[in-house]
Amino acid sequence: QVTLRESGPALVKPTQTLTLTCTFSGFSLSTSGMCVSWIRQPPGKALEWLALIDWDDDKYYSTSLKTRLTISKDTSKNQVVLTMTNMDPVDTATYYCARQTDYGDISYFDYWGQGTLVTVSS
Amino acid sequence: SSELTQDPAVSVALGQTVRITCQGDSLRSYYASWYQQKPGQAPVLVIYGKNNRPSGIPDRFSGSSSGNTASLTITGAQAEDEADYYCNSRDSSGNHLEVFGTGTKVTVL
Numbered sequence: 001q002v003t004l005r006e007s008g009p010a011l012v013k014p015t016q017t018l019t020l021t022c023t024f025s026g027f028s029l030s031t032s033g034m035c036v037s038w039i040r041q042p043p044g045k046a047l048e049w050l051a052l053i054d055w056d057d058d059k060y061y062s063t064s065l066k067t068r069l070t071i072s073k074d075t076s077k078n079q080v081v082l083t084m085t086n087m088d089p090v091d092t093a094t095y096y097c098a099r100q101t102d103y104g105d106i107s108y109f110d111y112w113g114q115g116t117l118v119t120v121s122s
Numbered sequence: 123s124s125e126l127t128q129d130p131a132v133s134v135a136l137g138q139t140v141r142i143t144c145q146g147d148s149l150r151s152y153y154a155s156w157y158q159q160k161p162g163q164a165p166v167l168v169i170y171g172k173n174n175r176p177s178g179i180p181d182r183f184s185g186s187s188s189g190n191t192a193s194l195t196i197t198g199a200q201a202e203d204e205a206d207y208y209c210n211s212r213d214s215s216g217n218h219l220e221v222f223g224t225g226t227k228v229t230v231l
Contacts, residue, residue, distance in 0.1 A: 037220065047157075047165065047208050049220040060218045096164060100220075107212055107220075108155035108170035115164050 002026035004036075004097050004113035011119050012087050018118060022080040022097030026111075029075050030055055035100035036080040037109065038071065040093040048093075052100060053080055089120045124148040124214045126223035128207075133229040134199045142194045142226045144209030152212040154192035156185060159206045168207075169194055196228070204230045 008020035020038070027034055035054040041047050051071040052060045061069050070083045080097060094117045098109040126146040134140035144154055153172065157165035167176050169185035182197045192211070196203055207226045213219035 039222075046225045047159075047210075047222040049210075049222055052218065052220065058218075063219065105151075106153050106171045108167055109157070109165070109210070110167050110170075110176060112164040112166070 002099060002111040004099060004111055006095060006097050006113045006116040008095075008116055008118065010117060011121065013122050014088055014120060016087050018082075018084045018087050018091070020082045020084075020095055020097075020116065020118075022082070022113060024078050024080070024097075024099065027099060029053075029073055029078070029080070033102050035102050036073070037098050037100045038080075038082045039096045039098055039109070040091075041096070041115075042090075042093040045093075050084075050095075051082060054102065087120045091118070092120045093118060124211075124221045126154075126209050126211065126221055128209060128223040128226045130224070131227040131229065133231055134196070135231050136201065137198055139195065139197045140199055140228060142196075142207050142209075142228065144192045144194075144223045145190055146211065146214075146221070146223075147190055148211045148214035148221065149187060149190050149192050151214060151216075154185070154187065154209045154211045156183075156192075156194045157208045157210065158203075159208065160204075165208065199228075199230050201230050204228060 004024040037052040038050040053071045068085045094115040096115045099111040156169040159165040173185045209223035
């Protein structure tokens with residue numbers, strides 16, 4: 001049974017750095033084809049992909065946010081961590097982590113965490 | 123980077139068929155996947171690859187693709203299908219970036 005759970009602060013101040021942790025179970029991030037992505041959704045708006053880390057420790061970032069994002073994994077703890085620097089009120093959103101299965105030309109997010117709402121406000 | 127464009131909203135009568143489209147250059151090279159999201163809930167994968175449904179997804183959901191357009195069809199829509207639907211594919215740059223569509227609100231009348 002695959003599960004993912006996001007954790008982190010519900011409130012951050014502008015200019016601060018956000019650190020979110022995704023703790024997962026039911027799969028190994030060292031298995032070929034397994035990835036974990038972070039995706040966010042501002043209130044009432046569409047989903048936005050942020051970053052991905054794969055089984056080979058390759059990392060990919062949204063072009064528009066790459067200067068602010070860092071993704072890392074701790075395979076022994078089954079955790080993926082996302083940091084986002086210089087937070088702004090426009091970054092207020094629900095942040096999801098999701099397992100991504102990648103078979104080359106077929107890639108999909110098959111399991112999602114419940115999401116964590118992060119509000120950026122002074 | 124790529125963009126995936128969806129109609130903002132569509133409506134369908136109970137038991138009828140509705141098609142949701144997703145347009146973008148990346149769809150010429152990569153399969154789309156489709157996600158259903160109900161209010162206050164995380165998205166749920168409903169279609170991936172050529173036309174594959176995860177376990178537990180009803181067979182009234184189907185996917186297709188032609189050129190730069192991917193489609194999700196709900197045949198015999200049910201009240202519980204009322205939700206937001208998002209498409210997703212890899213970015214056309216080939217750099218393993220991902221992109222989501224703008225989303226379609228489906229209302230079942």
